[in-house]
Amino acid sequence: MRHIKRSAFFLTLLAAVLFAASLPVLANGNGNGITGSPHDFSGDGWNSSGEICRVCHAPHDQGRTTGLVGLLWNHTLSTATYTMYSSSTLDGAIDANPTGISKMCLGCHDGTVALDDFDGHGGTTFIGTGDQVPQLQDAGNPDLRATHPISIVYDTTDTGLHPTSNNMGTSGTIADVLEGGKVQCSSCHDVHDSAGEAVANTKLLRVGQTSGTGSPSGLCLTCHDK
Numbered sequence: 001m002r003h004i005k006r007s008a009f010f011l012t013l014l015a016a017v018l019f020a021a022s023l024p025v026l027a028n029g030n031g032n033g034i035t036g037s038p039h040d041f042s043g044d045g046w047n048s049s050g051e052i053c054r055v056c057h058a059p060h061d062q063g064r065t066t067g068l069v070g071l072l073w074n075h076t077l078s079t080a081t082y083t084m085y086s087s088s089t090l091d092g093a094i095d096a097n098p099t100g101i102s103k104m105c106l107g108c109h110d111g112t113v114a115l116d117d118f119d120g121h122g123g124t125t126f127i128g129t130g131d132q133v134p135q136l137q138d139a140g141n142p143d144l145r146a147t148h149p150i151s152i153v154y155d156t157t158d159t160g161l162h163p164t165s166n167n168m169g170t171s172g173t174i175a176d177v178l179e180g181g182k183v184q185c186s187s188c189h190d191v192h193d194s195a196g197e198a199v200a201n202t203k204l205l206r207v208g209q210t211s212g213t214g215s216p217s218g219l220c221l222t223c224h225d226k
Contacts, residue, residue, distance in 0.1 A: 029193035031200035037193035038204065046116040046125040055118050056104070064120045069104070076117040077107045082142050085149040091158045095151040095182075102150040105185040109133045110142050133185075152183050154223075162225050169207040171197045174223060177206065188219060 027038040034040055034052055041047045041055050049055070058067065058074035066073045082097050098106055107113050111132040114123030129135065134147055144150070154174070156164060164175035168187075171177050177187045185191075190198040190206055199208045207222050208214020215221075 028201050029190075029198050029204045031193060031195060031198045033195050034192045039191060039193065041115070044115075046123065048116075049119070055115070058119070066120075071101075071104070073104060074118050075104070075107050076113050076122075077103060078110050078112050080106075080110055080112050080142050082106075082110075082144050085145050085147065085152070090149070090152075092149070092153040092155040092183075094149055094153070097151075098144075099151045100179045100182065100184050101186045102184040105191070106133065106142075112142070148183075148188070150184055153181055154178050154183050160225055162223055166222070168222055169197070169199070171206045 029037050039056075040052050042050055042052045047055060054074060056075050057072045058064070059072060064074070066075065066077060069077070084094055084096065084098075086094075097103075108115055108127050109132055111127055111129065113126075115125045115127055116123030134143055154164060155161060162174065164173060164178065166174050168174050168177045171190065178184075179186065188206060189204045191204060192198075193204055197206060198204050199206070199213050202208055202213050205213075205219055207219040209217060209219045220226075
């Protein structure tokens with residue numbers, strides 16, 4: 001009986017370990033730059049280039065059309081049609097589909113384009129579901145209604161928002177992290193985990209959200225006057 005109980009215990013322990021191993025790894029940044037950051041894929045087997053920057057950027061477009069969107073973009077963009085955020089309290093004008101930098105982020109983070117789909121060829125390795133935005137998606141129509149609005153004008157007439165001249169952590173002002181006056185993914189996240197901008201031990205946030213990385217709800221209250 002003791003042997004059976006001991007075997008059952010080890011089987012339960014093994015199952016727990018295997019379950020934990022199957023969970024997606026949600027890596028935090030270290031605030032020290034792109035090298036060693038969650039966006040450093042130089043050591044991943046699917047990255048045949050062995051480079052850090054090339055997964056997203058190429059210094060010369062070499063005939064690929066994705067570079068024409070700006071930032072010397074080298075990664076395939078998603079062709080999905082999105083359901084955008086909506087609310088009865090929404091004031092700022094929102095684009096019909098993600099635009100600008102958010103469109104680039106979703107090229108990996110919506111789960112429809114492979115991580116290794118760059119340099120003008122297809123890929124087979126997709127981002128884990130835990131790193132997808134949105135995390136719950138309908139194939140062909142990713143639903144962004146449960147996420148913070150992106151590609152939305154920061155309405156400077158809204159009394160519930162702080163002026164764009166207010167600081168955004170150490171990234172300059174709120175205006176500095178908007179793209180053409182719009183809130184995009186990069187408004188809250190520094191994708192390069194830049195030293196002096198991204199807060200260490202967070203998801204590349206420009207302002208810490210918890211008492212461990214900043215003031216409670218610090219990122220939200222940077223823009224929202226509540």
